[in-house]
Each structure stands twice: as C-alpha cells, then as structure tokens.
Amino acid sequence: MNHHTYSKKKRPSFSNTMLILTILFLFVPLFVVTFFSFNSAKGMQWEHASLIWYKTLIFDSPSLWLAFRNSIIIALTSSVTATVLGSLAAIGITWYRFKGRSYITTISYLPMVLPEVIIGISMLIFFSSVKIRLGMFTIFVAHTTFNLPFVFMMVQARLDEFDYSTIEAARDLGANERQALVKVVIPAIMPAILSSFLMCTTMSLEDFVITFFVSGPGSGTLPLYVYSMIRYGVSPVINALSFVMILGTMLIAFTFRRFLKTAAASA
Amino acid sequence: MKKAMRPAKREQLLGTLYSFPMGIWFTVFFTVPLAIIILYSFMKRGLYGGVEKAFTLEAYRQMINPSFAKVLVRTLWISMLSTILCVLIAIPVGYAMAKSRHQTLLLFLIIIPFWTNSLIRIYAWISILSTEGFLNSLLIRLGIVKEGLHLIYNNGSVILVLVYMYLPFAILPLFTTIDKFDFFLLDAARDLGATKLESIVKVMFPNIKSGLSTAFIFTFIPIFGAYTVPLLVGGKDSTMIGNIIVDQVSKTRNWPLASAFSMILTLVSLIGVFWMLASAQKEATGKKQNTLQAYEQKVKAHHGRSRR
Numbered sequence: 001m002n003h004h005t006y007s008k009k010k011r012p013s014f015s016n017t018m019l020i021l022t023i024l025f026l027f028v029p030l031f032v033v034t035f036f037s038f039n040s041a042k043g044m045q046w047e048h049a050s051l052i053w054y055k056t057l058i059f060d061s062p063s064l065w066l067a068f069r070n071s072i073i074i075a076l077t078s079s080v081t082a083t084v085l086g087s088l089a090a091i092g093i094t095w096y097r098f099k100g101r102s103y104i105t106t107i108s109y110l111p112m113v114l115p116e117v118i119i120g121i122s123m124l125i126f127f128s129s130v131k132i133r134l135g136m137f138t139i140f141v142a143h144t145t146f147n148l149p150f151v152f153m154m155v156q157a158r159l160d161e162f163d164y165s166t167i168e169a170a171r172d173l174g175a176n177e178r179q180a181l182v183k184v185v186i187p188a189i190m191p192a193i194l195s196s197f198l199m200c201t202t203m204s205l206e207d208f209v210i211t212f213f214v215s216g217p218g219s220g221t222l223p224l225y226v227y228s229m230i231r232y233g234v235s236p237v238i239n240a241l242s243f244v245m246i247l248g249t250m251l252i253a254f255t256f257r258r259f260l261k262t263a264a265a266s267a
Numbered sequence: 268m269k270k271a272m273r274p275a276k277r278e279q280l281l282g283t284l285y286s287f288p289m290g291i292w293f294t295v296f297f298t299v300p301l302a303i304i305i306l307y308s309f310m311k312r313g314l315y316g317g318v319e320k321a322f323t324l325e326a327y328r329q330m331i332n333p334s335f336a337k338v339l340v341r342t343l344w345i346s347m348l349s350t351i352l353c354v355l356i357a358i359p360v361g362y363a364m365a366k367s368r369h370q371t372l373l374l375f376l377i378i379i380p381f382w383t384n385s386l387i388r389i390y391a392w393i394s395i396l397s398t399e400g401f402l403n404s405l406l407i408r409l410g411i412v413k414e415g416l417h418l419i420y421n422n423g424s425v426i427l428v429l430v431y432m433y434l435p436f437a438i439l440p441l442f443t444t445i446d447k448f449d450f451f452l453l454d455a456a457r458d459l460g461a462t463k464l465e466s467i468v469k470v471m472f473p474n475i476k477s478g479l480s481t482a483f484i485f486t487f488i489p490i491f492g493a494y495t496v497p498l499l500v501g502g503k504d505s506t507m508i509g510n511i512i513v514d515q516v517s518k519t520r521n522w523p524l525a526s527a528f529s530m531i532l533t534l535v536s537l538i539g540v541f542w543m544l545a546s547a548q549k550e551a552t553g554k555k556q557n558t559l560q561a562y563e564q565k566v567k568a569h570h571g572r573s574r575r
Contacts, residue, residue: 019363019373022356022434026380029391029431032401036394044394044401085289092285096278104290111297113484113540115492117509118304118529119297121516125307125526126300128317145296148289206384209494213516226386230393230499239394242387249382253375 030246037239053240061237067225070136071205074221078143079200085144086151087193091185093152094159112149119146120213127214134216142214143207147200154199158192195259202252301533308526318522326523330531335511339531342507345422346490349429353437353486354479356430361441361478362467365448374442381435389499392428393419396500420502428500429490436489437482444478445471477547484543488536508532 012020040050057064092098093105111119119142127138166188170180186193208223215224222245229238308326310318329335364373380388395401396419403415418424448471456466472479494509501507508528515525 013363015359015363015366018356018359019367022360022438023373023376025431026377026434029388029395030380030383032395033387033391036401043399044404085292089286089289092282092287096282096285097275098279098282098286100290101282101286104286104293107293107298108289111293113488114536115489115509115532117492117494117512118301118533118536121512121525121529122300122304123296124516125522126296126303129303141296145292148292152289202382206382208384208386223384223386226384226390230386230390238387238390242390245384245387246379249384250379253378253382257371257375 030242033239033242034246037236037243039236039239042236053236056237057240057244063220064222064225064241067220067222070139070219071222074136074139074143075201075204078140078147078204079197081140081144082147082151082200083193083197086148086196087155087189090152090155090159091181094156108149108152110149111146112153116146116207116209120210123210124213134214135219138214138216139211139219139221142210143200143204146207146210147203150199150203151193151196154196155189155192158189162188191259195256198252198256198259202249202256205248304526304529304533307522308530310523312521312523315520323523326521326527329521329524330527338506338508338511341422341505342491342509345426345429345505345507346487346493349426349433349490350437350483350487352426352430353434354441354482356434357437357441357482358479360438361445364438364442365445366450370446377435377438385432385495388432389428389495392424392431392500396424396427419500420505422501422505425497425501425505428496429493432496433486433490436486440481440485441475441478444475444481448474480543480546484539488539491535492532 036044036046037053038049038051039046040052041047089104089108093101123138123142123145124134127134132138162185166184167180170184171177175183205222207221208227211221211224212227215221220228226238226241229235307318309322309324311321311323311325313319364370364377367373393400397403398415398417398419400415400419402418403412406412407415452470452474453466456470457463461469492509493507494513497505497507497510508531512525512528512532515521515528
C-alpha cells in the first residue's frame with residue numbers, strides 16, 4: 001500500500017500545501033458553527049461561554065426529537081432492506097448467467113449517477129399518479145432506492161475478489177448449496193455487507209433533497225427539520241444541533257475507518 | 268473461474284431468485300417513475316397539477332423562452348466553473364494524499380465534512396458569509412471594513428459553497444486512481460531529464476485519465492442538478508435548472524414542464540456518464556496494447572523489491 005514512502009526531501013511541496021489548505025477550508029465552517037454553539041448571545045458576536053443552546057436543543061425541541069425518531073426509523077428500515085436485496089442481487093449477478101442480467105446491472109447504476117432532483121421529482125410524480133399517500137412509507141421506498149446501488153456495487157466488488165474454490169471445497173466436504181452460502185460465502189463478504197449497511201445509514205440520515213419531495217405531513221426527517229429552521233433564519237440552536245451532528249458523523253466515520261478506502265473508491 | 272458444470276436451467280432459476288427482488292424494486296420505483304416523467308413531458312398540463320392524457324409538445328415549446336434560456340446558460344457556466352475549480356484543487360490534494368503515509372487519517376479528514384449533513388454545511392456558510400455573519404464581524408472588529416459587506420446571495424457565494432460541497436466528489440476518485448499509479452515512473456522520467464511538472468503532466472496524467480474523467484463527471488452532474496445551494500445562498504439571479512424544476516412541481520404545478528426540464532437534466536447526466544465510460548474503456552484497451560511494454564517497465568522499476 002505504502003510502497004512510495006521513500007521521498008527524501010522534507011520541505012512542504014505544492015501538493016502538500018494544497019492538501020493542508022483544503023482540509024482547513026473543509027473544516028473552518030464546521031469549527032465556526034461549533035464555536036458559536038457555545039456562545040451565550042444569539043448573534044455572531046462572542047459574549048461568553050454557555051450551554052444554553054444545548055439545553056434548548058435537548059429539553060425544549062419536541063419536534064426535533066420527532067424528526068430524529070423518524071430519521072432513525074427510516075435509516076434502519078431502508079438500510080436493512082437495501083442491504084438484503086442488494087447483497088442477494090450481487091450474489092446472483094456475479095455467479096449466474098441468466099436472462100435479465102444486463103438489465104439489472106445497468107438499471108442499478110443509474111440512480112447513482114442521476115441528479116437527486118430527478119429521482120425526487122420522478123418519485124413524487126409516480127407516488128401521486130398511483131395515489132400512494134406521501135409519508136414514512138414513501139420516504140422508506142425512496143431511501144431504499146438510492147441506497148441499493150451502493151450495496152450492490154460494494155458487495156459485488158468483494159465477490160469479484162472472492163476465491164470460488166473455497167465453495168467447491170465446502171461442497172466437497174459435504175455442504176449443500178445453502179450451507180455453503182450461509183457458512184462460507186456470507187462470512188467472507190460480511191465486511192462488504194457491513195460497510196455498505198453503514199454507508200446506507202449515513203446516506204439515509206444525510207439525505208435532504210429526495211426526502212423533501214416524498215415526505216408528507218408528520219413524516220419530516222432531521223434534515224427537513226434543519227431546513228425549516230434555516231428558512232426561519234440563523235438560530236444558535238442550529239449551531240448546537242450542528243455540533244451534535246458533526247460528532248455523530250465523526251463517530252460513524254470512526255466506526256467505518258477500516259472501510260474508508262472502499263468507501264472512497266465507490267463514492 | 269465461474270461455475271461451469273451447472274445446467275443452464277438451474278442457473279436461470281437461481282440467478283433470477285437472487286437478483287429479481289432488486290430488479291423488481293428498481294423497475295417499480297425507478298424505471299417506471301422515469302418512464303412516467305418521459306411520458307408526462309409530452310402531455311398537456313392538468314388544471315390543478317397532474318396531466319391531461321393528450322399528446323402535445325407544449326412543454327418543450329414553453330422551454331424555448333428567454334428567461335428559461337438564461338437560467339440554462341447560467342446553470343451551465345456556474346456548474347462548469349465550479350467543477351473545474353473542484354478538479355483543479357483535487358489533483359494536487361489527491362496526489363498529496365496518495366503519497367502520504369497517513370492515508371487513513373487524511374481520508375477520515377476529507378470524509379468527515381463530506382458526510383456531515385449538507386444543510387448543516389450550507390448553514391455554516393450562511394452564518395459565515397451573511398451581513399451580520401462571522402466574517403463580517405471579524406473584518407469590522409479588525410477595522411478592515413466599516414460596515415458588513417454583501418458576501419452572500421450572489422453567484423459568487425453559490426460557486427464558493429458548491430465547490431465546498433462537491434470538492435470531495437473530485438478528491439476521492441482522483442486519490443483512488445493516483446494511489447494506484449506507479450510513482451517509480453515519475454522517477455524514471457526525472458532520471459531521463461524531465462522536470463517535476465513535465466513528468467507529472469506527461470507521465471502521470473495519461474495514466475490517471477479515468478480518475479480525471481470520473482472526478483469531472485461525478486462533480487459536474489450533482490452540481491448541474493444542484494437545488495439547495497442556489498436556493499439557500501443564491502440571490503435573485505442565481506436560480507439554476509434544479510430550482511426551476513422544483514418550482515414547476517410545487518408552485519406552478521406544471522408537471523409537463525417540470526418533466527421536460529428533468530429530461531434535459533437526465534440527458535446531460537447520461538451523456539456525461541457515457542463519455543466517462545467511453546474514456547475508461549479507451550484507457551483499458553490502450554493499456555492492453557502496451558501490456559508488454561508496461562510489464563517490462565514494471566519489472567525494471569520493481570527490480571529488487573518484493574511485491575505482495
């Protein structure tokens with residue numbers, strides 16, 4: 001992996017300078033909101049340190065907690081569904097030749113490359129046309145749809161590296177097809193399944209644009225709640241919420257650290 | 268490599284069994300909705316949203332309108348400029364990351380802001396750039412300006428925030444490709460008398476073409492379809508095509524026109540993707556022709572080094 005750690009000179013090169021500046025650029029906004037979340041005043045003038053906005057956030061924001069609950073329910077259900085369907089499909093596509101194979105492969109890449117607005121609008125128009133009421137169910141469907149391609153791709157990449165002779169060995173030792181699948185294949189691709197599950201949860205918790213189109217009354221998720229707050233102007237409670245969400249992201253990325261490279265390759 | 272002895276019928280059955288749940292899911296919730304949009308773009312608009320089932324090119328005719336043309340042109344130049352900025356920044360960053368010994372830490376640092384909720388990131392920029400915001404109060408306190416500057420709600424702030432939001436989309440694929448690049452080739456070029464810049468442009472760039480086109484396309488497509496950034500940090504004259512589509516659906520309730528605009532967005536994205544795939548394919552076949560040469564080079568370069 002690191003077969004090029006031979007560089008002799010130590011003075012900062014152009015590329016390293018760019019790297020440091022870019023990381024600063026990426027983090028400065030996050031630091032600013034975090035810093036002002038501990039400000040006692042409402043505006044961007046520092047007064048003194050205070051946890052008042054965190055108090056408001058935790059004890060005085062019932063609709064936020066409702067949105068949070070919705071977000072968690074949708075993230076979990078859609079990630080489980082996407083992970084199961086996507087992993088099964090990856091197994092089928094990698095190992096068997098059958099009619100409809102190329103259709104499924106092609107169609108599974110498209111949601112990843114089309115702009116979110118298109119997916120959101122087409123789903124909204126579809127749900128209205130077939131008269132499905134917008135709400136938790138439609139958000140669940142939408143999230144599963146945009147999560148599926150990532151699961152499919154990540155598990156397929158892992159299966160491509162998988163040594164098929166281990167299955168033959170298992171079969172020779174008397175395992176039937178189902179046993180070989182459950183005891184050999186699934187453990188071998190488990191890292192990919194887990195990392196795609198985490199990726200799905202992250203993307204589901206993060207999504208605003210698509211959710212915005214397919215949500216109905218009472219089904220608002222956390223990003224929709226943030227959106228409605230931003231529209232009413234800058235509020236220090238959002239600063240506090242931002243810091244909590246940044247911490248959450250860090251936690252997920254930290255759990256995910258072993259798979260960061262896979263995630264980078266498929267992003 | 269794959270199962271060879273399996274009867275075709277069984278293959279068909281098993282493949283179908285495993286893959287069709289996902290296939291059906293995509294057909295119902297992706298293909299059909301897209302088909303509906305295509306269909307609706309050729310229909311008459313209904314009085315209260317929806318459509319009337321009659322073929323017409325009305326929606327496409329409505330699109331030929333100076334105000335929409337302006338938005339389309341603006342969307343194009345804003346997304347082009349932001350994408351080019353992203354890729355230009357991402358090349359040295361991806362290079363530095365690939366050469367670094369702390370790849371996991373750096374990936375972690377790039378991915379944290381990337382995974383942080385997009386609205387939170389936009390909000391952070393609003394709180395920095397707005398007239399009463401962080402930057403202005405800092406400038407006033409330092410005595411550089413007397414009163415707050417108008418830093419937000421214009422095309423400049425849209426481009427800045429777009430670059431901020433989509434920079435990781437360019438960095439990650441470039442990092443992945445550069446990481447696979449054999450840096451000994453650069454040393455070889457330097458030994459043969461090339462300058463550092465020459466060796467990077469002439470030796471590395473041809474080898475990371477697929478990463479460059481992936482970075483370009485994966486940045487361009489979401490920026491071209493951007494909706495939240497121009498809405499929240501843009502001014503009156505920063506509307507982009509994504510905003511028009513949403514307005515046509517939620518405010519004007521003109522579904523055919525929204526569908527027609529969506530068709531444009533979809534077509535542009537698909538052209539981009541096919542261009543990317545074609546360039547990746549070209550690179551793959553190009554590589555095949557040079558296999559022997561490349562192999563020889565590799566052997567020479569790695570002479571005396573053990574590879575896993």
